[in-house]
């Protein structure tokens with residue numbers, strides 16, 4: 001009975017527990033360890049620790065030191081590499097297991113604490129600082145560049161008017177077009193650096209999406225792309241700023257249109273979400289943490305080119321773009337707007353298959 005209770009306690013611990021015997025063979029492997037490593041007990045118990053964690057040689061090393069030299073590690077921070085390629089940051093504490101009668105070391109255990117959510121909050125705050133700096137920096141440059149650009153455009157126009165040569169106007173046309181494109185990017189930069197304050201009110205998100213689809217349709221039709229909507233009619237009002245949300249969803253739809261090939265398909269779905277989620281800090285809700293939140297989910301799903309794993313991490317970084325004429329500000333700006341709404345993003349993408357971007361917004 002006593003042993004059973006102990007086993008139950010170990011099984012239910014939030015921390016992963018990995019126990020080994022004197023030959024470094026795994027003897028104990030609880031549920032949390034399974035979750036952190038992505039390996040089930042049947043694949044681990046009875047196997048050598050070094051075979052189960054071939055990439056994480058550090059774990060075998062510290063366990064060996066604990067076992068052979070009685071050296072314990074406290075909150076040693078490192079990364080567990082899962083087989084599917086994910087890596088989980090952990091803090092590991094090791095202990096020796098002693099024979100109660102003679103005090104000999106008969107094994108060792110490692111307690112693995114999953115640091116993922118703590119790390120993501122820390123990374124978020126580093127990113128925030130970087131964004132604030134980038135914003136000021138970019139706005140400064142944008143201002144500097146805008147004036148001479150105006151001069152260049154004016155001079156090109158003058159040249160066009162004064163010149164009698166037909167061939168020349170082709171060149172001046174290029175100058176004016178490119179200056180206009182640069183100007184558009186600069187406007188976006190300034191918009192990004194000096195955001196307008198949001199004015200959140202209870203709104204019908206379907207009206208926002210209808211406006212966006214209408215605006216996107218012209219672009220989509222040129223390319224033969226179909227936008228299909230599937231709304232949950234019972235979705236309550238959300239708290240949001242209409243103009244800002246139009247901007248966000250227009251960015252997302254545009255990205256999808258640009259990502260799909262001819263005859264591509266874009267789905268716009270809405271539904272209610274009643275789940276536990278990591279809520280990031282926002283103006284309305286400054287404390288990050290897990291909360292039971294009722295949220296509206298808007299999903300934009302395309303069957304386009306998808307996003308590589310490598311690019312995935314950089315999506316929200318200002319100026320990150322894979323497009324020849326992209327500004328790389330669409331997602332960065334959208335991210336900020338959604339955050340100011342107390343909402344969040346989720347992106348799933350498979351290269352060559354397509355991308356699903358979900359936006360979660362608090363309901364009224």
Ligand SMILES: Nc1ncnc2c1ncn2[C@@H]1O[C@H](COP(=O)(O)OP(=O)(O)O)[C@@H](O)[C@H]1O
Nearest residue numbers: 255256259306321322326327328329330331355
């Ligand atoms: N739906 C999507 N499918 C594939 N890639 C996407 C999608 N949405 C965004 N991306 C990638 O994210 C990058 C950044 O997007 P964004 O911030 O809107 O800037 P831009 O569209 O100007 O490049 C894009 O260049 C693209 O590589």
Ligand SMILES: [Mg+2]
Nearest residue numbers: 251255330331
């Ligand atoms: Mg874009």
